[in-house]
Amino acid sequence: MKFFKTTTHNIRRSPYQAFAAVLIMMLTFLTVSFFTFLVTGSSRIINFFESKPQVTAFFHNEAKQKEMDALQKKIKDTGKVASIKFVSKKDALNIYKQQNKDDPLLLDLVTADILPASIEVSTIKIQDLGSISEMLKKSPEVSEVIYQKDIVSTLTSWTNALRKIGIGLTIVLSLVSFFIVLTIIGIKISQKKEDIEIMRLIGATSWYIRWPFIFEGVFYGLIGALLGWGIASLSLLYATPMLSSFLKGIPLLPVPFIFYMEVLAGELVLAAIIGALASYLAVLRYLK
């Protein structure tokens, strides 16, 4: 308890140094939080697309139910299909209504007649998607085929790039934070050299002198992480209504509360490690 008191005393005595340390930690964890949200979100979107039927074929308006059934049977008979789902014009209208329930103007303009019927096909093996897609394209009843493999691969490459940038930035900023905390604690130790010497002379052990400095490093890390996470989380919460309408149909938002807590817990652990290691190194370096 006494160590905490000394730590807060030290922080109060040099607020600008404390501010600089917290600011750099905050920047680091703001970046970590943003990239965690982005990469996790993209991964969820990819999973969503991967779990959805990979090929969607839209029928011409004039296509008859018999022809559509025959095509479904033909596809099923290939033995490559995991599941096949027929979406009638009526079903399509229901889906449309569901997606746009908050926009009455859009609902008024659309009727079942202008929405095409479709089939959503997923295969057992991903490599069979191409042949199924070709088969559907050749069928005269089909007007358009959406092959979602392209979407998934584009998203995957974006997510990988984001992950790499995120990891790179996290490493660089963590190192910057580490060295800034090390320097600040080092300066504080130098400033208190005389006090430390006096404490030693009246019987203080090395750890009695070290602990407040180590707590100080951990404190900067924890406060910085909390602020960084807070700003990123509030931004995401603020943007959730806008993103929800953009990602219509993808069950991604709102982000569950537990996810925010998991990110916070992870960041606090990382921040405590960075702060503790940096200050411990400073203590070893300057408190010989």
Next chain:
Amino acid sequence: MIKLDKVSKKFGTGVFVLSNVSLNVEKKEFVFLVGPTGSGKTTIFRLLTRELLPTEGMIIVNDWNIAKLPKHKIPHLRKKVGVVFQDLKLLLDRTVFENISLPLEIVGKKEEEIKNKVKEVLSQVGLIEHKDKFPIQLSGGEMQRAAIARALVLSPEILLADEPTGNLDMATSWEIVKLLSDINERGTTIIMATHNVDIVNKLSKRVIKLEKGRLIRDDLPAGEAGKNKSDVKTENKAENKSEEKK
């Protein structure tokens, strides 16, 4: 309680600040350590608290062989030996109360216990009304008292006072000496380094005199001086002669 056996200390410059010094201080003794500036008084204190290691000889404090004391035991030694430093070494950004409570915090005493003990010591040194002041707000004598209080708060068995009357007027100096005498009467062994001849002469306590790092006089107080006194003198003279021959 304290034993120096043929102790020498040479600094990196090659200069001997202590040469072949031997002395014993018994429990509850009050000893004056006198000598001109640079005679080695502060060096003896620094050796007794393991701030320095002797170049030669053996130092025993409270059954601890100082030279062989492992590093992790040094804090234990320093808790048993209170020091009033020549430059006081008070922490300027802490109040009198905080300065005096520091040794108790270091040994891990509880807050309530610290409060009571500090109040008790502050009353003893007459600083209770100044407890919330910072050192810079105190007079020279008050600062000296604060330093004595900090050295006393752990109830050490030995108190080393390095020129505690150094910059004080005569009246205040006597107050400090009176305070140290009281502490000594309560059972604490005291070694006081001083230049103040008046105090040394009037107090009639054992006097150890150093000059250029050598022990040149070790007088027991009047009445107690007898065989021992001449022995010490003869022994030291003999040692000094043999040193000169070398």
